[in-house]
Structure formats: C-alpha cells, structure tokens
C-alpha cells in the first residue's frame with residue numbers, strides 16, 4: 139500500500155510553522171511516501187512565493203497545489219512559472235504559466251499523478267473542471283495508476299459531483315478552499331477516496347484562518363481592511379490516503395486534525411528522577427537505622443535465573459541502592475536451564491527464612507523456568523515487587539499491599555514535582571502487569587482521583603488521537619520513540635517509562651525511551667528524561683518496599 143498525505147490549505151507563516159513542526163513525525167509515523175500540500179495561501183495568507191514554497195519543501199512537502207489565490211503576490215510570478223514541484227489549476231487559459239497536472243515519484247518510486255482544478259460555482263471564471271479533469275486523466279493514463287485530484291472549489295455540490303464523475307478513474311478527489319474540514323470522507327464504489335473539504339492548516343482562533351477581529355470589522359463596517367493570518371489555536375488538518383499502487387484504487391481515507399503549540403515557555407520542564415529518588419532513599423536510610431537499632435537487619439533476596447546482560451545491570455543498581463540505605467542484598471543466582479520447580483523450591487525456602495524480609499525475582503527468567511509460577515511462590519508479605527496476584531488484587535481492591543516499584547515511583551515523582559492529578563485525565567499506554575495495569579489502578583484510587591484511560595496494542599483505534607486527550611500521558615509500550623509530538627496535547631505532562639538502547643551513529647549507542655524527547659519537549663509542559671527519570675524512582679521504591687516488609691515483621695502490622 140502507498141500512504142499519501144494531503145495537507146489542507148496552509149495559511150501564512152503560522153501554517154508553515156505547524157507544517158515544519160509536525161510533518162517529520164507524521165511522515166515517519168504513517169510511513170508516508172508522498173506529501174502534497176495546498177500552498178496557495180502560504181504567503182501571508184494569500185498567494186505563494188519563492189520563500190513560502192521553499193519553507194514548505196524544506197519542511198518535507200513534496201508537491202504543492204494551488205487555487206484561485208495562487209497569483210495574489212506579484213513577486214511570486216516568475217518563480218511560480220518555473221517551479222517543477224507546483225501544480226496549478228488545470229482549467230485555466232493555455233497561456234497561464236505552469237502545469238495543471240504532473241507526475242511525481244513517491245519514495246518507493248511509484249509514479250503519482252497530481253491534478254489541480256478550480257470550481258466554477260461562486261468562483262472567478264475558469265474552464266469546465268469536469269472536462270479539464272478528463273483531459274488531465276487522458277494525459278496521465280500511460281504514466282501512472284495513482285492519481286490525486288485537488289478540486290479547489292466553493293460549493294460542496296460541485297465537489298461531490300466531481301467525486302462521482304471521477305469515481306474509478308482517480309485514486310482520490312479531495313476538496314480544498316473553504317478552510318473548514320468536512321466529515322464526509324468515504325471511498326466511492328469505484329475505488330476513489332473522496333472528501334468535500336480537507337480544511338486548513340494554521341490558526342483556528344480565527345475566521346477561516348484570518349485574524350477574527352479584522353474579519354468581524356469588515357463584516358460590520360463593509361470597509362476594506364487588510365487581513366492577517368491568525369496565530370492562536372494552531373492546528374494541522376490533513377488527509378491520509380492508503381492506495382493500492384497496482385490498481386490505483388484507494389483502500390482508506392482518514393482525516394487528521396492535529397493541534398500544535400509552539401510552547402511559549404520554551405522547552406518542557408524536565409522532571410528528573412534522581413532528586414526525588416535520593417529523597418526516598420534518605421528517608422529509607424533513617425527507617426533502616428531504627429530497624430537495626432531494634433535488632434532487625436532488613437534483607438532482600440535478589441533471585442535471578444541465567445545471565446541476561448540487561449538484568450545484570452539492573453541487579454547491580456538494586457544492590458547499590460540496598461547498600462546505600464543499609465539493606466542486606468543477597469544474590470541467589472541459578473544457572474540458565476534450571477527448571478521451574480527447582481526455582482519455585484528455592485523461592486519457597488527463602489519465603490520460609492525469617493532472616494529474609496523481601497524477595498525479588500529478576501525478570502526475564504532463562505527458559506525453561508516459568509515466571510508466573512515462580513512469582514506465585516513468593517509469599518505475599520515478602521512480595522516487594524508487588525507482582526504476586528494477591529498484591530495485584532489488593533491494589534485493585536484499594537486495600538493496603540505492596541505496589542509495584544515503577545508505578546509507585548511514577549506517582550511519587552509526580553507528587554514531588556506537584557503535578558496536579560485529581561480530576562485530570564491520564565492516558566496510560568501499555569497494560570503490562572509490571573507498569574500499565576498497576577499504574578492505572580494506582581492513579582484511579584481514592585486520594586489520587588485521576589480519570590484513567592488505558593491504551594494497548596489491541597486498542598483498535600488511533601492511539602495518537604487517544605493520547606492527545608491526556609492531561610498526563612504515560613508511555614509504557616516498549617517501542618523506542620514511538621510517541622511523538624503529535625501524540626501530545628499542548629501543555630500536557632508526559633512520563634516516559636520505556637528504556638531502549640539504539641544506534642547513535644559511528645557504531646555508538648545511546649539510551650532513549652518510548653517518547654521522542656526532542657519533538658515532545660516542544661509541546662509538553664513537562665517530561666521525564668531517559669535516562670534519569672522513572673528509572674531511579676523504580677530502584678528507590680524497591681528499597682522503600684523492602685524496609686516496609688521488614689517493619690511489618692517488627693510491628694506485626696499488615697503491609
């Protein structure tokens with residue numbers, strides 16, 4: 139399938155800014171092969187010039203289409219007649235410079251025909267768009283199967299009529315010009331994707347992209363006044379088309395409406411984890427001192443099977459944190475290949491040992507040992523990782539119990555930085571028993587009081603759209619840099635749980651998260667860094683859970 143993106147009428151500098159900010163992420167996320175944008179209003183809100191076109195091409199646009207305002211700027215005339223990546227309306231006099239249709243290669247080499255037409259109803263005079271479309275398709279027929287038509291017209295009826303006229307002959311007929319996106323997208327029976335109007339890209343706190351105060355005054359006084367592009371409530375309207383390159387038939391058409399904010403306060407505030415983690419470890423150290431004074435040396439058994447290199451690093455960090463606060467960390471390392479019942483027996487004997495207060499099973503276990511059976515062998519009152527079904531059940535029921543370290547660390551981090559939670563909407567991406575599911579339970583508990591939505595691989599809807607509804611967005615999907623700026627509501631707080639090692643060029647590697655920090659930090663108000671965000675909090679919460687297990691034994695209280 140060929141993915142084509144059509145960006146609706148770009149209005150002035152604000153529209154160009156939106157395209158520059160959002161297009162790289164969109165191209166990557168939707169695996170876009172060709173980007174077409176209507177650029178006739180991209181210079182100051184009217185017309186297309188060398189500078190406005192150059193900015194759009196630099197942002198990643200491949201082809202520009204026009205309309206009735208294309209030649210509003212005299213300084214653009216010479217440029218427009220030479221620019222090979224511009225398609226102007228086809229139904230104009232023969233003498234008009236430029237081309238009314240042309241073929242462009244998509245990234246995979248598929249030739250794509252682009253046609254631009256003007257409507258005639260309530261518009262300036264032009265030749266018949268229907269007959270001009272016939273001629274354009276005739277001219278393209280031996281060159282390409284995929285053809286996209288931009289019909290720049292005022293009335294819905296004329297655009298719908300053209301959609302039916304070209305059904306089965308063009309891959310897509312997309313309307314432009316009114317600047318208001320319609321919701322009538324469909325694939326017509328002959329395989330032509332259709333939408334009456336794609337909308338606009340620019341400031342929506344406006345009258346169709348223009349400063350609303352000026353527009354209102356013009357209506358109220360009927361006096362001439364210069365329009366200026368609006369700068370508030372910036373959004374991109376676009377259309378994503380999936381087209382079969384062999385038949386030229388459209389498989390789907392999807393409308394996109396993506397908000398973007400330049401972030402007047404600059405880049406997102408970094409919610410670093412090391413400082414709150416040190417505070418947690420400091421408080422734990424005091425409690426360990428009291429326990430030791432009472433004759434109890436808190437001890438944590440770290441059980442691992444096999445020699446997974448990532449696990450070795452995590453175990454080292456956990457041991458170091460235990461040493462720092464005075465917890466006795468005891469490594470119980472079993473060879474790869476140890477069967478489940480042997481591991482279960484070992485965990486049970488640790489469970490029966492009164493000198494051990496907490497048991498942590500480092501995942502993943504080398505085969506054939508099965509994690510579920512081993513985790514269930516941990517007695518719930520020593521389950522400092524909170525992965526036992528009894529711990530999960532207690533959390534779900536809202537009664538005291540061990541909460542897994544990563545969700546607990548995330549809550550502690552948010553509280554440390556005074557992020558408002560009660561009554562806010564959190565979208566948690568990921569539903570693992572380690573992060574997503576317990577975090578959803580924790581954040582919806584009485585006292586935290588967030589409204590929670592959980593997204594996962596089977597959500598069956600546009601996750602980016604879901605994520606954009608979040609005041610707080612938590613990414614825990616285990617996909618490097620999958621969450622980009624267009625997933626984030628301007629001003630939202632973003633927690634990045636993922637941790638990945640990726641190539642950094644020159645044979646080097648770097649650590650990154652599930653969030654693409656460079657783009658997201660331009661939209662979010664705050665973001666946890668990777669590394670140095672959730673990671674240190676997870677380790678700190680593990681030692682906090684362990685001291686709690688030991689205190690419970692001392693005081694004979696429930697955890």
Ligand code: NAP
Pocket residue numbers: 544567568569570571572573574593594595596601614615616617635636637638672673674676677
């Ligand atoms: P996991 O067990 O692999 O779970 C991933 C979750 O994400 C699953 O619920 C999965 O959905 C969902 N998912 C996967 N691909 C998706 C997609 N394309 N769109 C939407 N949802 C998708 O991972 P995890 O243990 O929760 O860990 C998540 C990430 O956090 C990993 O990178 C891990 O290394 C990291 N992590 C970091 C810390 C820390 O302390 N910093 C702690 C724990 C984990 P399904 O359920 O439908 O498969």
